Amino acid sequence: MGLEEIEREFSLERIETADGIPTYYCEKEGLLPLMEKLKSDFEILLDITAVDYFGKREKRFEVVYLLLSLSQKIRLRIKVRLGEGEKVSTLSFLWKNANWLEREVYDMFGIEFEGHPDLRRILLYPEFKGHPLRKDYPLKKSQPRIKLLRSERE
C-alpha cells in the first residue's frame, strides 16, 4: 500500500524534514489502527523516542516513531502530539522491541503507554523521582541512592 493512500485514509498531516524521511502527524486515537496497517509493510520498528517542547507548545510532548521497510527500502516517521498526563496506546504486541523502547520513553519523559505489559523504569532506578529528559528537570540534579562521603558539587 502506498503512503499516499495511507495518508488519505487516516487523514494524516505531512511535514517536510531535512533528511527526506516521510513524516506524518497522527492523532493519538488513530495511532493504533494506523500502525496495525503499517505493520505488514514495515517489518522493523527502529525507534520510539519523544521530544519535550516545554513552554513552547500547548501540547508539550511529541512521541516519535521511526519505522523501516526492508522490502521497499524506505523509512517512515510518525509523530503523535501529547499533552501532560495524556496517554498513548502501546505497540508492544505489534513489534516486540516496543516494550523496552516504550519503557525508556516512560522513564525519561514520564509518558505512559496504555496497555503496556510492564511499564516501569528501565535506565534509572525505582527510587528516582522525576523524568530527566523533561526540559524542566535540571541537568545536575542527582538523586544518590546511598549516603555519600562528601557532597558531589560545591
Added chain:
Amino acid sequence: MEKMLLNIGPSHPAMHGTVQIKVELDGERIIKADVEIGYLHRGFEKTAEHRTYMQVLPYTDRLNYVSPLLNNLAYAMAVEKLLGIDVPPRAKWLRMIFGEISRITDHLTCIAPVGMELGAFTIFLYMIKAREFLWDVLDATTGARLTTSYIRIGGVKADVPENFQDLLKKALRETRKAVKDVHGLLSRNPIFLKRTRDVAVVSQEEALSYGFTGPVLRSTGYYYDVRKAFPYLYYDQVDFEVPLGEKGDNYDRYMVRMKEIEQSIRIIEQSLEKMERGPVRSEDEVVEAYEAIKASHEGKYLDGKLKLGPNLEGMEKEVYYQIMAKVPRYILPPKEDLYRTMEGMIRHFKLIMSGHGLRPPAGEVYVPVEGGNGELGFYIVSDGGDRPYRLHLRAPVFSIMSALAKMIEGHYIADVIPTFASINMIGGELDR
C-alpha cells in the same frame, strides 16, 4: 519441581559491562529470565542538550566505545545533513577507511570474549594483539588510541601521516593472521561447535520483530546492511560482500562477525587504492606560530609555512580543504588563517565562543550508518540555536538486548554468558 532464583550481575566475573540478569532455574535450565539494564546510564542525551554541536562530538566517542569512529561518523553526518554541507572526497575516503578500522576493532573485541567465555583464553590474547596494531594506526593519525574524535563535523580532523600506508598494511596483515589463527582454533573445534551451535537460536521473524539490525540480524540469514541498502560515503564504489548466517545461533553470530572482518579489510584496501594521493606538504621556511600572531597584531602578514604544534599535524592549510568542507559559515578556518588574519580570528571566535556557535536551521534529522552492532542513527531536533534541542541515539544493541531474556530461556545457565558475549553488548551504547 523446585525452582531456584539466581542473580547474575551487575558486577559479575563473566560480564563485560554491567547488566543484571535474574534467572529462574529448574536444575540448570533457565525457565525465565529478566534483564535489568541502565547501570551505565550516563545521561548522554540530556547532557547533549546543554552542549554546543561541536562539544557533543567527544561524547559520541564514548557511546559504543569499541567502535568510536562509527559513532563520530553518524553524528557528524547527521549534523552535516542538518547544515546541508557536503564533505570533500578525500575526507569521505578517510572516513570510510577509519570507519572500517573501527568496525574491525569492534568485531575483534566482540569475538575475543566469546572465545574467552568458553575457556579459550588464547583467542582473547590474539584478538587484542591484532587490535593493538590497528590502534597504532589510529594513534599515529588521530593522536589517541580509543576516544579519537577524529571524524569532525565537515570532514576529518587531520590528514594521514606519511608512514600511514605502511602502518595500516602491517595492521591489516596482523589482523588477517589473527583471524586465520582464530579460524583454525575455533571454527571447527568440536567443543566450540557443541557449545555454540543451536544455542540461543533466533528466527528471522523474531529478529525482525525485535528490531534487530547488523550482524545479529544477518546471522539469521536476513540480508540487510545499511551500507548496501542506503549507501552513504562511497560504499557504492567499493566491492564487498555481506556475509550471512543460516540459523541465527551463537555460532552464526560469531561466524558473521569473523567474515565481516575480512570484508572490512577488503573495503579498506580498495579505499586506499581509490583514494587520491594527498597533497605533498611543502618544506618551505618555517615561521613560528607566536611570531605570526605577534606580527598580526601590528597588521603584518608573515609569509612562509607556519610551524604548528605536533597535535595539529595533518591540519596544515595545504591539506585542510581536502579534508574539511570549505563552508566558512560553519567550518573552522585553518590554523594558519587563525594565527595570521583578522578574518580567520573572527570566524574562529564566532564558531567557538558560547552564544555564537554552529547554528543549524530549525528542523529535524535522522541519519543512520552501519555501526558495529547494526543501524546506528542520530536523531537531532534543532530549534535554530547553538545546542541540539533534542538529541537521540538509535542504539542497535538496545533492541537486541530486549530479546536477550527470550534468547536464553530454555538453555543451560552456562550458555547465558556466551550468548551475552555473542551479541556484543556495549554499555555505553545500551544505556547511553
Added chain:
Amino acid sequence: MGKIREGNFVTTTLESLIGWARKYSIFQYPFVTACCGMEYMATAASHFDIDRFGAGLTRFTPRQADVLFVVGTISHKLAPVLKKVYEQMTEPKWVVAFGTCTITGGIYDNYAAVQGIDAIIPVDIYIPGCPPRPETVLDALMKLQEKIQKEKQKWALRK
C-alpha cells in the same frame, strides 16, 4: 628492601618483607563498567602485559582480591553495588580509580554519574585520562606498589 651481605644472605625488617611480598602479589578485582575497560583489556593483554608487575591474576570475587580497580563511569544506579563490593573485600585493600570519570565524573557532569568515586569509597591511586593509556596504568601500578611497600603493614599471627 634489605641489604645483601657476604655469604648470600639478606637482612631486612619483617615490615618491609611483608610489604615486598604484598606489592608483587596483587590480586586485583576489576570493576569494569565502561570505555576504560577497553584500555584495561589492552593493559592486561600481551602487548603491555600487566603480569610483569605481579598483578596479572584477576580474582573475580572481592573476597579474594586486595586491589579494587574501578574502571569506568560509576552511575548513581551502580553506586550501592560498588560500595558493597568494596565492603566485601578483606583487609589489607587498596582502591585504584581508573580514568577521569571515576576521579571527578569527567565529562558527565550531570544527574546520572557519581562525581568521583571518592564520594562512595576511599581511593588510593588516581589514574587520569579518558581513557588512560596503558603506559599510564602501568605507571600507576608502580606507584601503588611503592605505596604498598612504604605503608605501615597491618598483619597478625593466627591464634
